[in-house]
Amino acid sequence: MWLSITGGDLSPRVNGSKLPMWRPVRVKAGSVLSFQMPITGCRAYLAISGGFQVDPVMDSYSTYIRAGIGGYEGRPLQKGDVLHTRPSNLPLNPNEDSRLDDGDYYAVPWSVSAEDYALHKEQRRVRVLRGRQFEDFDNQSQQHWLGQAYQVTPQSDRMGYRLSGSPLQLISAKEYISEPVSLGTVQVPADGQPIILMADRQTLGGYPKIAQVISVDIPRIAQIPPGGRLLFEEVTLSEAESLYCRRSREMRVMEYMIRLKLKEETGWLSSI
Numbered sequence: 001m002w003l004s005i006t007g008g009d010l011s012p013r014v015n016g017s018k019l020p021m022w023r024p025v026r027v028k029a030g031s032v033l034s035f036q037m038p039i040t041g042c043r044a045y046l047a048i049s050g051g052f053q054v055d056p057v058m059d060s061y062s063t064y065i066r067a068g069i070g071g072y073e074g075r076p077l078q079k080g081d082v083l084h085t086r087p088s089n090l091p092l093n094p095n096e097d098s099r100l101d102d103g104d105y106y107a108v109p110w111s112v113s114a115e116d117y118a119l120h121k122e123q124r125r126v127r128v129l130r131g132r133q134f135e136d137f138d139n140q141s142q143q144h145w146l147g148q149a150y151q152v153t154p155q156s157d158r159m160g161y162r163l164s165g166s167p168l169q170l171i172s173a174k175e176y177i178s179e180p181v182s183l184g185t186v187q188v189p190a191d192g193q194p195i196i197l198m199a200d201r202q203t204l205g206g207y208p209k210i211a212q213v214i215s216v217d218i219p220r221i222a223q224i225p226p227g228g229r230l231l232f233e234e235v236t237l238s239e240a241e242s243l244y245c246r247r248s249r250e251m252r253v254m255e256y257m258i259r260l261k262l263k264e265e266t267g268w269l270s271s272i
Helices: 139-144 215-222 237-266
Strands: 002-009 012-014 025-027 033-035 040-048 105-107 125-130 149-152 160-164 185-187 195-197 209-213 229-234
Touching: 125 215, 125 237, 209 215, 215 237
Parallel strands: 125 229
Antiparallel strands: 002 025, 002 040, 012 033, 025 105, 125 209, 149 160, 149 229, 160 195, 185 195, 185 209
């Protein structure tokens, strides 16, 4: 089948041979895909031709572990699990003149640039907007929280990234009415340590919200492992919208070019 691995570089290998990332790779039946030590990031994304054969829940194939739904039996994968694949219309006969033959797999000679999507140490600056309750925090918290590094704690997961650093304090104690939260909302509970809400977050929250992480930086946060550090950087709403629109255009162009290159590589006929 064809597969592709993106995201964090976790040293992927096929039958012990190093597997190139950020490009389609054809692997033989019976091959073993494994991962070694992480080089960058802490999450890798595996895409396979046809996709995995699992039942959708709420129009999603993802797994929501806390509720025990979605994915494969609503739980993390275990040794011995077998995942079947859906049929794919992508031919398995790569162009003989353009493939890279390693013996264990065929990798196309082109790839997506990982510079804007892979995580490097100097990219752990996370851009944010001011939250609804920003003005409720005291002057010291308002002035210094952008200049200090926060560490991701081991208690972090897909629901929220719990951070450790100088506590953020309110001007005075308040009781807040629960209101909607979204992906990237930065809440501050009573201990003053921020929590960045992630993909499996709750829908409502009663903690004060000091900031909102912009959409394009959410994947950057998801690649920071426990013990890693990040710095917040404030941007304007106009800047956040501009970055979002640019990323959307880049993704559309990328999709078009991938389809075009796959057509050249395999003779795959599909609408572009």
